[in-house]
Amino acid sequence: MAKFSSQVNREVGSSMKSVGEVMAIGRTFEESLQKAIRQVDPRYKGFEAYAAPEDLDHALSRPTDMRLFVIAYAMHHKNYSVDKIHELTKIDKVRPCRVSPPNHLAQKWF
Numbered sequence: 092m093a094k095f096s097s098q099v100n101r102e103v104g105s106s107m108k109s110v111g112e113v114m115a116i117g118r119t120f121e122e123s124l125q126k127a128i129r130q131v132d133p134r135y136k137g138f139e140a141y142a143a144p145e146d147l148d149h150a151l152s153r154p155t156d157m158r159l160f161v162i163a164y165a166m167h168h169k170n171y172s173v174d175k176i177h178e179l180t181k182i183d184k185v186r187p188c189r190v191s192p193p194n195h196l197a198q199k200w201f
Contacts, residue, residue, distance in 0.1 A: 114127075115127035115130060120186075120189050121189055124138060125137040125138060128159070138159070138163050139160070139163055139167070140160060140161075140163045140164035140167055141157070141160040141163070142157045142160040142164055143164050143168070144161060144164075147161070147164070147165055147169060147171075148179055151165060151176065151179040151180050152179050152180065154180075158180070162176055162180065173188045
């Protein structure tokens with residue numbers, strides 16, 4: 092969606108726009124997530140903070156194509172807890188918990 096950002100609303104809703112899809116097979120959720128992120132854009136190394144919004148809580152509460160990277164920013168740079176991420180995103184606590192510090196999976200794998 093980045094190449095169409097001036098023409099497309101980046102917020103993801105119930106009527107999905109052409110947002111792309113990746114398939115990543117791994118032995119664990121964490122490995123699959125890392126592979127999927129790298130498939131989206133080869134410049135991405137993994138679950139890292141590629142977005143640093145001014146209004147972090149607002150960015151977390153809105154489903155966009157960059158929210159995964161906003162979650163990484165919140166967890167790795169602003170020390171948001173899994174509970175706080177869940178409160179703002181309504182994402183099941185299991186997912187952020189599996190990639191939250193002190194795991195630092197992105198740094199561990201690269």
